[in-house]
Amino acid sequence: MQEELAALEELQKLDLDILELSNELGSIPIAIEETRENVSHIGEILERERERLRESEEWRRDREKAVELQSDLLTKSKAKLQLARNEKENKAAQREIDTIRKNIQEREKETLDVMEAIEQYRKAIEEHTVEFSELEKHLKATEEEGNERMREMESAIGNTEERRAQLSSRVPDKLLRQYERIHKRLGLALVPVIEGSCTGCNIGLQPQMYNLLQRGNKIFTCPNCFRILVYKKVEDPESGAEKQD
Ligand SMILES: [Zn+2]
Numbered sequence: 001m002q003e004e005l006a007a008l009e010e011l012q013k014l015d016l017d018i019l020e021l022s023n024e025l026g027s028i029p030i031a032i033e034e035t036r037e038n039v040s041h042i043g044e045i046l047e048r049e050r051e052r053l054r055e056s057e058e059w060r061r062d063r064e065k066a067v068e069l070q071s072d073l074l075t076k077s078k079a080k081l082q083l084a085r086n087e088k089e090n091k092a093a094q095r096e097i098d099t100i101r102k103n104i105q106e107r108e109k110e111t112l113d114v115m116e117a118i119e120q121y122r123k124a125i126e127e128h129t130v131e132f133s134e135l136e137k138h139l140k141a142t143e144e145e146g147n148e149r150m151r152e153m154e155s156a157i158g159n160t161e162e163r164r165a166q167l168s169s170r171v172p173d174k175l176l177r178q179y180e181r182i183h184k185r186l187g188l189a190l191v192p193v194i195e196g197s198c199t200g201c202n203i204g205l206q207p208q209m210y211n212l213l214q215r216g217n218k219i220f221t222c223p224n225c226f227r228i229l230v231y232k233k234v235e236d237p238e239s240g241a242e243k244q245d
């Protein structure tokens with residue numbers, strides 16, 4: 001029975017390895033997807049900034065056209081002022097000129113504001129373009145490394161499964177099925193008993209059961225957590241006390 005339990009213990013180690021490998025394998029596509037999402041997020045930001053830049057440039061051209069138009073009007077009003085024949089016409093032309101000048105000032109102020117915005121958009125676009133291309137490079141590397149790593153993990157899982165299959169032939173079917181049932185539910189299905197306690201749930205075993213377990217003729221399960229118990233002699237009394245990490 002001891003040999004069979006030892007084989008099962010070895011098999012459990014392989015199962016835990018397979019579990020760990022599978023978890024890591026599963027995390028790789030998630031990491032790749034996260035990087036891909038970052039790339040597309042920056043891509044969207046860039047697209048919005050480019051759109052705003054286009055709008056701002058259009059807005060700026062409109063203001064400049066408006067200033068040109070007002071400048072033409074100003075020239076005409078100045079000519080009118082020159083030709084004014086009396087005080088009334090003079091005042092009217094002067095009022096027109098004042099209004100036009102005010103308009104021009106306002107349009108020019110708007111032009112300056114929009115030019116400032118354009119400058120900011122250009123800077124942001126420049127920065128995000130660099131960031132975007134770096135992220136794209138990072139994505140490519142992540143994909144390549146990830147695919148390579150996944151191939152490694154798949155092959156490692158395959159090898160471990162092969163070793164597990166070999167090992168399982170050394171464990172009686174009934175015991176193996178029992179182990180697998182518990183493993184599915186609790187992960188760790190086979191646990192050592194140390195100093196009379198199940199290390200799966202920490203419950204103290206009855207002395208009679210503990211004595212029988214030490215003989216090693218029969219399979220025992222913990223009455224509390226139902227895990228399969230393996231008797232372990234404490235070889236180094238300090239090893240337990242030193243486990244402080
Ligand atoms: Zn237990």
